[in-house]
Structure formats: structure tokens, C-alpha cells
Amino acid sequence: MSKPLNVTIWNEYWNERNNPAVSEVYPDGIHAILADALRKRGFDSIHTATLDEPEHGLTQAVLDRTDVLLWWGHRRHEDVSDEVVARVQGRVYQGMGLIVLHSGHFSKIFRCLMGTACTLDWRVKGEKERLWIVMPGHPIAEGLDRYFELEKEEMYGEPFEIPAPDELVFVSWFKGGEVFRSGCCYIRGRGRVFYFRPGHETFPTYHDETVQQVIANAVRWAAPSAVAEEPPANVRREPIEPIEEA
Amino acid sequence: MSKPLNVTIWNEYWNERNNPAVSEVYPDGIHAILADALRKRGFDSIHTATLDEPEHGLTQAVLDRTDVLLWWGHRRHEDVSDEVVARVQGRVYQGMGLIVLHSGHFSKIFRCLMGTACTLDWRVKGEKERLWIVMPGHPIAEGLDRYFELEKEEMYGEPFEIPAPDELVFVSWFKGGEVFRSGCCYIRGRGRVFYFRPGHETFPTYHDETVQQVIANAVRWAAPSAVAEEPPANVRREPIEPIEEA
Amino acid sequence: MSKPLNVTIWNEYWNERNNPAVSEVYPDGIHAILADALRKRGFDSIHTATLDEPEHGLTQAVLDRTDVLLWWGHRRHEDVSDEVVARVQGRVYQGMGLIVLHSGHFSKIFRCLMGTACTLDWRVKGEKERLWIVMPGHPIAEGLDRYFELEKEEMYGEPFEIPAPDELVFVSWFKGGEVFRSGCCYIRGRGRVFYFRPGHETFPTYHDETVQQVIANAVRWAAPSAVAEEPPANVRREPIEPIEEA
Amino acid sequence: MSKPLNVTIWNEYWNERNNPAVSEVYPDGIHAILADALRKRGFDSIHTATLDEPEHGLTQAVLDRTDVLLWWGHRRHEDVSDEVVARVQGRVYQGMGLIVLHSGHFSKIFRCLMGTACTLDWRVKGEKERLWIVMPGHPIAEGLDRYFELEKEEMYGEPFEIPAPDELVFVSWFKGGEVFRSGCCYIRGRGRVFYFRPGHETFPTYHDETVQQVIANAVRWAAPSAVAEEPPANVRREPIEPIEEA
Numbered sequence: 001m002s003k004p005l006n007v008t009i010w011n012e013y014w015n016e017r018n019n020p021a022v023s024e025v026y027p028d029g030i031h032a033i034l035a036d037a038l039r040k041r042g043f044d045s046i047h048t049a050t051l052d053e054p055e056h057g058l059t060q061a062v063l064d065r066t067d068v069l070l071w072w073g074h075r076r077h078e079d080v081s082d083e084v085v086a087r088v089q090g091r092v093y094q095g096m097g098l099i100v101l102h103s104g105h106f107s108k109i110f111r112c113l114m115g116t117a118c119t120l121d122w123r124v125k126g127e128k129e130r131l132w133i134v135m136p137g138h139p140i141a142e143g144l145d146r147y148f149e150l151e152k153e154e155m156y157g158e159p160f161e162i163p164a165p166d167e168l169v170f171v172s173w174f175k176g177g178e179v180f181r182s183g184c185c186y187i188r189g190r191g192r193v194f195y196f197r198p199g200h201e202t203f204p205t206y207h208d209e210t211v212q213q214v215i216a217n218a219v220r221w222a223a224p225s226a227v228a229e230e231p232p233a234n235v236r237r238e239p240i241e242p243i244e245e246a
Numbered sequence: 247m248s249k250p251l252n253v254t255i256w257n258e259y260w261n262e263r264n265n266p267a268v269s270e271v272y273p274d275g276i277h278a279i280l281a282d283a284l285r286k287r288g289f290d291s292i293h294t295a296t297l298d299e300p301e302h303g304l305t306q307a308v309l310d311r312t313d314v315l316l317w318w319g320h321r322r323h324e325d326v327s328d329e330v331v332a333r334v335q336g337r338v339y340q341g342m343g344l345i346v347l348h349s350g351h352f353s354k355i356f357r358c359l360m361g362t363a364c365t366l367d368w369r370v371k372g373e374k375e376r377l378w379i380v381m382p383g384h385p386i387a388e389g390l391d392r393y394f395e396l397e398k399e400e401m402y403g404e405p406f407e408i409p410a411p412d413e414l415v416f417v418s419w420f421k422g423g424e425v426f427r428s429g430c431c432y433i434r435g436r437g438r439v440f441y442f443r444p445g446h447e448t449f450p451t452y453h454d455e456t457v458q459q460v461i462a463n464a465v466r467w468a469a470p471s472a473v474a475e476e477p478p479a480n481v482r483r484e485p486i487e488p489i490e491e492a
Numbered sequence: 493m494s495k496p497l498n499v500t501i502w503n504e505y506w507n508e509r510n511n512p513a514v515s516e517v518y519p520d521g522i523h524a525i526l527a528d529a530l531r532k533r534g535f536d537s538i539h540t541a542t543l544d545e546p547e548h549g550l551t552q553a554v555l556d557r558t559d560v561l562l563w564w565g566h567r568r569h570e571d572v573s574d575e576v577v578a579r580v581q582g583r584v585y586q587g588m589g590l591i592v593l594h595s596g597h598f599s600k601i602f603r604c605l606m607g608t609a610c611t612l613d614w615r616v617k618g619e620k621e622r623l624w625i626v627m628p629g630h631p632i633a634e635g636l637d638r639y640f641e642l643e644k645e646e647m648y649g650e651p652f653e654i655p656a657p658d659e660l661v662f663v664s665w666f667k668g669g670e671v672f673r674s675g676c677c678y679i680r681g682r683g684r685v686f687y688f689r690p691g692h693e694t695f696p697t698y699h700d701e702t703v704q705q706v707i708a709n710a711v712r713w714a715a716p717s718a719v720a721e722e723p724p725a726n727v728r729r730e731p732i733e734p735i736e737e738a
Numbered sequence: 739m740s741k742p743l744n745v746t747i748w749n750e751y752w753n754e755r756n757n758p759a760v761s762e763v764y765p766d767g768i769h770a771i772l773a774d775a776l777r778k779r780g781f782d783s784i785h786t787a788t789l790d791e792p793e794h795g796l797t798q799a800v801l802d803r804t805d806v807l808l809w810w811g812h813r814r815h816e817d818v819s820d821e822v823v824a825r826v827q828g829r830v831y832q833g834m835g836l837i838v839l840h841s842g843h844f845s846k847i848f849r850c851l852m853g854t855a856c857t858l859d860w861r862v863k864g865e866k867e868r869l870w871i872v873m874p875g876h877p878i879a880e881g882l883d884r885y886f887e888l889e890k891e892e893m894y895g896e897p898f899e900i901p902a903p904d905e906l907v908f909v910s911w912f913k914g915g916e917v918f919r920s921g922c923c924y925i926r927g928r929g930r931v932f933y934f935r936p937g938h939e940t941f942p943t944y945h946d947e948t949v950q951q952v953i954a955n956a957v958r959w960a961a962p963s964a965v966a967e968e969p970p971a972n973v974r975r976e977p978i979e980p981i982e983e984a
Binding site: 093106112113114115116117119120121122123125127128155157159161163164166175176177178186187188189231232233234235236237238239240241243244 | 339352358359360361362363365366367368369371373374401403405407409410412421422423424432433434435477478479480481482483484485486487489490
């Protein structure tokens with residue numbers, strides 16, 4: 001617990017460079033504001049990586065020193081190489097935490113870890129979202145009130161095609177009439193996975209103090225107590241107790 | 247509930263044709279004895295399919311009329327085409343039940359649906375396995391006593407690298423000293439998935455009356471109440487309630 | 493499965509006799525309309541019981557022949573005797589299904605089975621409730637569309653102080669800004685328990701066809717495959733395998 | 739996280755004073771050895787309480803300053819007053835962690851929090867128990883190998899009549915042929931509850947270094963991030979969004 005957490009923030013980083021409506025809100029990229037938010041909250045070892053870097057910036061060396069990985073992607077999910085996805089997945093099995101943000105619901109890595117379609121209903125009208133805390137004592141909800149609001153957000157609606165979360169922390173209310181399971185915890189191998197809904201690229205969601213607090217809480221929650229040295233494997237074992245062989 | 251269930255039994259069907267120790271126990275293949283077992287228990291609409299058939303016998307047409315699919319594979323998991331795996335997975339999302347048997351734990355389809363490594367410890371010494379019912383009221387345990395035994399089986403031991411089951415029905419005790427979560431229920435999309443541990447190919451496990459009863463129970467449990475006409479998709483929706491657009 | 497299900501509908505039956513605003517909506521009591529709704533949907537063996545009957549109408553004989561019990565109570569939870577609560581609880585452990593409706597969230601029997609405070613936020617203003625199906629393939633949601641609406645209902649809001657449901661079927665959206673986990677499945681012993689939120693006594697909720705359909709679905713879901721003859725007990729056992737005694 | 743954890747160890751403390759076979763193993767009581775084990779592992783603020791003290795040593799003041807409570811009881815469960823049980827339960831709802839040991843499975847407080855019968859099969863023959871870790875990355879399993887053994891223990895066998903655990907950490911293998919879910923995590927209100935099986939009073943289980951390590955890990959796991967100031971209550975709320983009242 002006392003050694004510093006190594007956090008890697010992965011961002012597709014396409015919208016910010018190709019859509020003025022996005023670059024206005026996130027001029028240095030979504031990864032930059034997330035890095036700032038975590039630094040302000042006491043995380044000192046922050047690394048960023050983006051899609052267009054070699055190996056998307058996620059070499060084995062980078063992953064091996066990452067305790068918690070954040071993932072934001074939207075338009076170019078299919079451009080993420082299967083090899084890198086498998087590498088991230090293997091590292092989650094060993095214990096690396098993974099926080100999947102917003103449109104990352106449809107990333108290869110999230111779909112591979114969930115084993116479901118991960119589809120949902122959606123609408124971009126900039127309507128009000130209110131996130132209710134349904135597990136008030138959960139570490140990811142630490143310091144929050146009964147709910148928090150985002151004035152303008154994309155709507156995501158049920159059915160969200162996910163396995164039943166191991167822990168459901170937030171449920172969203174949308175002005176337009178929908179609800180959504182907005183904060184979902186999973187264990188996959190030794191790794192902890194958290195899906196957090198808000199964060200459409202044209203709205204200033206990641207500038208919001210409460211959203212930043214949730215993400216910082218989630219990083220702490222997702223940090224492994226100990227990472228396995230090897231990925232899991234099928235292992236032949238001798239009997240511990242005496243048996244009569246067939 | 248009153249229309250007949252359509253069951254498809256998929257078998258790799260390699261060991262039975264290449265290993266005399268297996269063909270002695272299952273001369274017509276594991277799929278044949280499973281089909282007999284289900285017919286004897288009142289299932290009339292049984293279909294079988296094997297790896298070496300075109301499209302492994304799992305065309306879209308076959309899957310579209312299948313309510314519950316059984317899966318046995320071991321040595322040739324990697325020879326199952328990714329396209330067929332995706333087709334089966336999509337059909338599970340729509341509601342088809344899937345029962346994965348024994349070494350099927352490491353099949354592509356099971357790993358894709360679980361999102362984990364699905365590895366385990368193992369040993370083939372023909373030792374005693376005792377399966378304990380830990381959810382006595384569960385439909386898959388209907389008609390069973392507190393436990394049942396298999397005199398000679400392969401050992402599978404923990405850690406079994408799966409997501410925590412939605413329902414855990416059986417836990418195995420092995421003579422050699424291990425335990426294993428042997429009967430695991432999952433929901434994936436609208437489909438119900440059951441993993442059932444026993445069934446090493448050199449032992450007469452599928453001749454066992456209780457094992458046959460469990461599989462028949464599992465088929466009934468996994469049958470969908472209604473199958474979705476389309477696979478799940480991301481859908482854009484208009485607001486139900488009035489909103490002020492951004 | 494083919495023998496008829498015996499359903500007992502328990503109602504506090506106080507509001508209907510003491511509050512004209514309620515008797516106008518439910519002149520014969522909430523139990524009467526629920527009985528009608530189930531009869532119309534093919535359940536032939538319906539029994540009703542109310543608080544003021546001897547033993548609240550829930551003698552051991554009545555419970556012993558009940559497969560599924562429905563429970564509606566509100567103002568007089570504390571007048572239900574502990575002995576009857578223990579009797580119902582024991583019968584649930586043996587396998588009887590239990591469907592707890594609306595303000596039954598704060599009944600003794602529900603709180604005893606949950607082990608939590610079962611409190612919530614509330615408001616009676618007759619606002620719109622929209623119930624979203626978050627497990628579309630679940631038997632309790634059979635025949636439903638993506639959501640259904642009630643024009644005027646009491647609001648129940650999170651945090652709902654329950655254990656995480658074994659299965660979460662519905663989540664409600666309220667006009668006034670809240671969300672609520674409205675359809676929650678639990679296994680307790682061999683018994684299946686379903687909590688279903690709607691049903692404030694001054695609104696015509698139980699006249700609603702969809703609400704009636706959900707309750708009928710829930711009765712089928714909660715029906716036991718087999719009821720245990722005895723309640724569970726601590727049992728001393730001899731070893732199955734040889735041990736060297738200490 | 740940096741303030742010291744306040745741990746209270748509650749022990750029935752009857753066997754140790756009335757049965758020489760027990761006092762020989764635990765001359766100062768089970769609470770004393772547990773306190774030593776925690777002190778050695780860095781917990782400085784340890785308090786003990788026993789059945790025969792006024793209010794069983796669990797006054798409101800004691801509970802109000804307790805972060806995690808350990809509970810060992812066996813022969814005198816029924817002598818624990820309902821008032822104290824309700825007080826402990828309320829404090830768990832507010833966030834206090836609770837670790838229930840061995841025969842505490844049948845204590846009033848555990849049965850109240852579980853909502854089930856909490857019965858099991860048992861046998862005191864001093865046989866070997868081997869506890870397998872089925873969630874290798876779980877904080878309660880930190881520092882453990884694949885399994886650990888106790889040479890002589892009481893057997894507890896399935897069915898263990900509990901709700902499905904929120905997290906299942908250990909499964910036991912017994913020489914005599916049984917299995918048991920030995921390490922079970924639950925959330926109740928804001929409180930974390932851990933049931934840990936080993937610890938029959940005539941065997942030196944709590945002298946075992948690994949058992950002590952598990953209990954220390956469990957104390958850290960069960961510690962609340964923040965305790966609620968008030969117990970949960972039903973609260974009337976005004977609408978957040980405008981509604982047309984009925």
C-alpha cells in the first residue's frame with residue numbers, strides 16, 4: 001500500500017485532433033486532463049499512452065510496470081490490434097486494475113473481459129444525468145453525497161448487455177426518461193475492472209470535480225494487492241493425499 | 247414450455263476415433279451416449295454435430311433452431327473456427343442455452359463467454375470424485391441426494407480461473423486432496439450457460455445415471471423462455487420525456 | 493411441474509377498510525384483485541389470508557400447502573406476530589416462494605430474510621414511474637417490452653438498504669428525479685424471493701395489465717421444483733472416507 | 739486509512755473456563771490469543787469483550803469506537819441478548835466490519851445478518867482440513883500459497899445454509915470426504931462481513947500462523963472507509979425535478 005501506484009492513462013486521442021467541438025473542451029486530450037486530475041489527488045506516477053504510438057503505447061514493458069490502466073476510446077476501437085488487447089487482458093489476469101470510461105464500453109478489451117455484447121441505447125442531446133449511489137459504503141463512492149449531477153451528457157440507456165456486475169455502485173437517471181447501470185465492478189482473474197459511464201467528448205465531464213474524485217477513488221480500489229508473476233496456466237499436479245491409481 | 251426443446255450435442259469426436267482406450271468406453275462417440283441419455287429422459291428433438299463436419303455442423307440454420315447446445319471438446323479447441331465461435335456466441339446472446347462439459351473449459355467458446363483464462367490444475371489418475379450439492383433447491387440438482395460419486399475421474403483443481411459464478415451448484419472433493427467448483431451457472435446476454443466438470447474420455451462418466459440426470463436437468467434449466475429475434479446492438483433512441491437540447 | 497401451483501395471497505387489509513381513498517380503488521381489498529389477476533392467467537388454486545384472521549390466516553397447515561406466498565403490508569407490520577414470521581421464514585427455507593410487494597419492503601418477514609435495514613427514500617405525489625427491464629431474458633420479464641409505465645405512483649428512491657440482489661430484473665425511473673432497484677430476486681434456503689416495488693394503495697397499480705403479468709410471471713418463477721420435508725438443521729455426520737481419529 | 743483501526747474481539751469465553759480440554763489449548767481464552775496475533779501484526783488498538791460482562795461488554799460506546807468486531811461463540815448463543823444483537827447489527831449497517839469465526843455460524847448476529855438458517859453438517863474427529871484459495875487475488879488471501887492445512891480440525895460440511903456469498907475466498911477439503919465454503923464475504927448495509935470457518939476450541943487452530951494471517955488480512959479488508967453517522971432510515975424526500983402532483 002505504501003509504494004506509489006503506477007497509473008497508465010490510455011486514450012484513443014482522435015476526436016481531440018479531428019473535431020473542433022472536442023478540442024475546445026479537451027485541448028490537450030482527455031488523457032491530459034485525467035492525468036492532471038489524478039496528480040492533484042496525490043498520484044505521482046502517471047503515464048499516458050495513445051492509439052497512434054507504436055504498439056498503441058502499450059508495450060509489455062509499460063504494462064508490466066502499470067498497476068492501474070485507464071481506457072478511453074470511441075471511434076477507432078477496431079484499430080486497436082488484437083495482440084495489444086490480448087496483452088492487456090493477460091496483465092489484468094495477473095492483477096492489473098482496469099478502469100473503462102464511457103464509450104470504452106464497446107472497446108475490444110472490455111468486450112473480451114465481459115464475454116457479452118456490451119451494447120446499449122444512446123442519444124447525444126446534452127441532457128441532464130443524475131448518478132445515484134446505490135452502495136453508499138463502497139470505496140469508489142467515498143466522499144460522495146447521495147447523488148451527483150452532470151448538466152449536459154450523452155444518454156446511455158438499458159439494456160446494457162453486460163454480465164451482472166459483481167458490485168453495482170451507481171445507477172444513472174436521465175432527463176429524457178432512461179436509467180443506466182453507470183458504475184460496475186468486476187473481478188477478472190486477479191484484476192479488478194471498473195466501468196464508469198460518463199464522459200462524452202463534447203461535454204466538459206472530466207473537468208467535473210466529482211467525476212475526478214470518482215476516478216481517483218476507482219484507481220485506489222482497482223490497485224492490486226499483489227500481481228502474479230506469471231499469467232494463469234493449466235498445471236499438471238501430483239496428488240497431495242495418497243490415491244490408488246487406476 | 248410445452249413446445250419440444252431442440253437440443254444440439256456438439257462433440258469434437260477425435261479421441262473416440264484415434265484412441266482405443268476411448269473408443270472402448272464410447273464406441274459411437276460421446277455425443278451418441280449423451281443423445282441416448284436425453285432421449286431416455288423425454289427429449290425427442292436431439293441433433294448431433296461434430297468438428298469435422300462442414301462448419302463443424304454448426305451452420306446458422308442449425309443454431310437458429312437450437313434451444314440448448316451441449317459442448318464437448320478437448321484436443322482440438324484451436325481447430326474450431328473463430329467464425330463458428332462468434333456465431334455460437336451471438337446465438338447465446340439471443341437466448342440459446344449452452345452446456346459446457348469437462349475439458350470444454352478451455353474451448354474458445356467458453357473462454358470468450360467468460361472473459362477469463364479458464365485454466366485449472368489437473369491430473370489423470372482415475373481417482374474418486376465426490377460432487378457435493380451446495381444449492382439443494384436448484385433445478386439442476388433436482389432429484390439428487392446430498393452428493394454423488396464417480397469412482398474414477400480426472401482431477402480438476404482450484405484455482406479455476408473463471409468469473410465468480412452467478413450460481414454455484416456443485417463443489418467436488420477429490421481423493422488426492424483437491425476441491426473444484428464443478429457446477430457453475432452464468433447468464434450471458436439472454437442465454438444461460440452451465441459448466442459441468444465431469445467427463446474425462448477414458449472413464450465411463452457419461453454412462454453414469456446421476457451424471458445423465460444432471461445433464462438432463464441442465465438442459466431444462468438452460469432452455470430459453472423466449473429467444474430474441476436479433477442479436478443485441480447499439481441503438482440510437484429519441485427521448486421519451488421532453489428535454490431542452492444543448 | 494404439471495401439478496397445479498398453490499398460491500396464497502396475504503394482505504394486511506387495513507387501508508382498504510379504513511381509508512376511503514383506498515377502498516375506492518380496491519373495494520374488496522388488494523388481495524381480491526391480485527387473486528382475480530392470477531385466476532385470469534391460469535392459476536386455479538388461489539387462497540387469501542389477512543392480518544386480522546386467527547394466526548393472520550397463516551397457520552402451519554396453510555403454509556404447508558402453499559407453493560408461493562404473496563405479501564402486501566404497510567401500516568401494521570409490527571402487528572404481525574414473530575411466531576408467524578418465523579413460520580413463514582422456515583417455510584421459505586424449505587422451498588416456498590415469496591413475493592413481497594411495495595411497502596412490504598419494511599415487513600418483518602422481508603427484513604428477516606434480507607438481514608438488512610430495508611429502508612429507502614419515498615414520496616407520495618402520484619408521479620410517473622417507468623420500469624426498465626435490465627435482464628431482458630429473465631422469466632419474470634417474459635412478454636414485456638423494453639419498459640413499462642405507471643402514470644401515478646409513490647416514489648421509492650435509493651439507497652434501498654438491501655443485500656445486492658442475486659438477480660436484478662427492473663430499475664425504475666421517477667419523474668421527480670430518482671431511480672430504484674424495483675425488481676430484485678433472492679435465494680434464501682431453497683426458497684425464491686422476489687421483491688416488486690409498485691403498488692401504493694391509493695393508485696390503481698394492481699389494475700394494470702403489465703403489473704399483473706409481472707406478478708404472474710413471478711409466481712411461476714418462484715414456484716419450487718421440490719420442497720424439503722424438513723427445515724434445515726445442524727446434522728452430525730460420520731466420515732465417508734476413512735480417517736485416523738485424533 | 740492512516741488512523742489506527744479499532745478492533746474489538748468478542749468471545750463467549752465459556753468453554754475455556756469449563757472444559758479442561760479447551761483451557762489447556764487456550765488458557766487465557768480464545769480472545770487473548772486473537773488479540774496477541776493481531777498485535778504482532780501491527781494492530782495497536784485491540785479491545786476484548788466477553789459474554790458475562792455487563793451488556794456482554796458491547797455497550798453502545800464500545801461499538802461506536804469499534805471499526806472491526808470479531809465474534810467467537812458456541813454453546814451459549816441463546817444467552818446473547820436480543821438488544822445487544824440489534825445494537826451490533828445496527829452498527830454493521832453503519833459500516834463496522836464483522837468477522838464471524840467457526841461456530842459463530844449459528845450465533846444470533848450471523849443468522850440475523852444472513853437471513854438464512856446458517857445450519858451445516860459437522861463432526862469432531864480431529865481430521866485434516868485443507869483450505870483452498872479460490873480467489874487468489876483477494877486481499878484476505880494476501881500472502882498465502884495455493885492452500886493451507888490444519889492437521890486436526892472439526893469437519894463442517896455442505897449444505898451450508900447461507901445466501902450465496904458476495905465473494906467466496908476459501909473452500910475446504912476434509913479428509914473424511916466433505917467440502918465446505920470456508921471463507922465467505924458479504925456486504926450488509928455499509929458493513930463488510932467475513933465468515934471464516936476454522937477454530938474448534940479443542941484444537942490449536944488459532945495458534946496457527948496462517949490462520950492468524952488470514953484473520954489479520956480480514957480485519958484490514960473489513961475496515962470501513964467511512965462509517966455513517968446514523969443508522970439507515972426511511973426518509974421522505976421532496977422532488978428534485980418538477981412534477982405535476984396528482
